[in-house]
Amino acid sequence: PNLDSVKVAVRVRPFNQREKDAGSQCVISMNSNCTTICDPRNPENRKSFTFDIAYWSHSGFIKNADGKFIPGGLGSRYADQMKVFNDLGQGVLDNAWQGYNATLLAYGQTGSGKSYSMIGYGANRGIIPIVCEELFRVINNNQDKNKQYQQVSFSMLEIYNEQVKMLISKQCAPSSLKICVDVFLFLFFGGGKYLKGETEGISKLVTSPATRPMPRTDRLNSPSDSTSMYLAQFFYKIFLEENITKQSSINMVDLAGSERQKVSGSEGDRLREGTAVNLSLTTLGNVISSLAEVAVRKRVLHIPYRDSVLTKLLQSALGGNSRTIMMAALSPADICYEETLSTLRYAERAKKIKNKAVVNKSPTE
Numbered sequence: 001p002n003l004d005s006v007k008v009a010v011r012v013r014p015f016n017q018r019e020k021d022a023g024s025q026c027v028i029s030m031n032s033n034c035t036t037i038c039d040p041r042n043p044e045n046r047k048s049f050t051f052d053i054a055y056w057s058h059s060g061f062i063k064n065a066d067g068k069f070i071p072g073g074l075g076s077r078y079a080d081q082m083k084v085f086n087d088l089g090q091g092v093l094d095n096a097w098q099g100y101n102a103t104l105l106a107y108g109q110t111g112s113g114k115s116y117s118m119i120g121y122g123a124n125r126g127i128i129p130i131v132c133e134e135l136f137r138v139i140n141n142n143q144d145k146n147k148q149y150q151q152v153s154f155s156m157l158e159i160y161n162e163q164v165k166m167l168i169s170k171q172c173a174p175s176s177l178k179i180c181v182d183v184f185l186f187l188f189f190g191g192g193k194y195l196k197g198e199t200e201g202i203s204k205l206v207t208s209p210a211t212r213p214m215p216r217t218d219r220l221n222s223p224s225d226s227t228s229m230y231l232a233q234f235f236y237k238i239f240l241e242e243n244i245t246k247q248s249s250i251n252m253v254d255l256a257g258s259e260r261q262k263v264s265g266s267e268g269d270r271l272r273e274g275t276a277v278n279l280s281l282t283t284l285g286n287v288i289s290s291l292a293e294v295a296v297r298k299r300v301l302h303i304p305y306r307d308s309v310l311t312k313l314l315q316s317a318l319g320g321n322s323r324t325i326m327m328a329a330l331s332p333a334d335i336c337y338e339e340t341l342s343t344l345r346y347a348e349r350a351k352k353i354k355n356k357a358v359v360n361k362s363p364t365e
């Protein structure tokens with residue numbers, strides 16, 4: 001089997017209102033795939049990191065009245081959702097079509113742009129819904145008689161407080177796949193934004209037994225929730241000519257915010273939630289550190305996959321049979337310097353992991 005490294009991308013977003021109000025300076029710069037962060041209290045102190053891809057989505061350059069290019073606006077340098085999908089989402093799909101398992105993780109502090117990239121807001125759709133549609137488009141348009149898509153399933157899980165909730169779970173005949181996409185969009189964006197006029201039909205789908213999401217609590221259902229993780233899983237199986245079966249599973253995760261929970265000041269439930277949410281994320285960190293150590297020092301170590309729900313679910317994706325991509329989301333602002341630096345360090349560790357991906361191919365029984 002091939003040994004391949006986890007592929008790592010970073011993406012820096014525009015200033016948010018809070019950062020603008022604070023008169024923030026941008027501490028991130030990118031030059032091709034090199035990302036540099038500058039310590040706002042000591043500008044001499046710069047650290048550079050090289051990842052597979054660096055997305056500048058902070059701002060672009062716009063022409064002012066004199067025809068000069070000045071920073072601002074969302075100009076040509078701005079890496080938009082389609083650009084990010086074309087690399088990362090398409091990368092996941094390419095691996096899946098070849099029969100490799102594929103995993104994409106978005107990591108970063110709350111507000112850094114994980115959900116924007118993975119799920120999206122409004123018209124700026126993220127990677128998961130586009131992958132979803134693209135997967136179904138390819139399957140539905142298949143004209144090749146030697147390829148038979150046998151089984152396709154899609155599920156969306158929420159991990160919150162070490163509990164897993166199934167939001168959508170569906171095994172589909174290829175012809176009904178569009179329903180999955182619609183249900184997905186409905187759940188995450190509500191009826192208004194995407195499905196003007198179709199809302200009524202979709203509500204019927206969501207409450208029909210085949211597509212009804214499992215019971216959910218009221219606090220669910222917003223990609224801006226910083227303590228939940230959303231995991232989209234696809235599985236497909238295809239019969240090829242000469243009695244070969246290929247299959248693949250895809251995992252895409254919008255992780256919980258990576259910032260340390262402020263323990264002081266939290267009480268009761270809040271504290272318990274904070275602690276438990278950290279368990280999956282902390283364990284993910286421990287798993288990544290151990291795997292990086294195994295790869296670099298060639299040591300045999302116990303990998304604590306079983307310590308949390310998330311790492312159990314992703315066991316084969318991390319250091320196992322999967323091609324894995326991590327996208328680290330970055331705030332550009334000086335006020336987030338410490339967190340952003342720790343995200344970059346985390347991403348650097350992830351880069352060292354080696355996976356052993358194999359094509360899932362077997363003779364048809």
Ligand code: ADP
Pocket residue numbers: 012013014016057108109110111112113114115116117121223224226257329
């Ligand atoms: P997270 O999921 O990491 O907590 P969000 O994805 O919800 O963060 O992003 C926080 C805010 O920043 C949102 O309002 C989002 O629209 C905006 N944002 C994030 N990334 C980008 C981007 N690449 N371009 C434009 N706006 C972005």
Ligand code: MG
Pocket residue numbers: 111114115116223224225226254
């Ligand atoms: Mg989010």
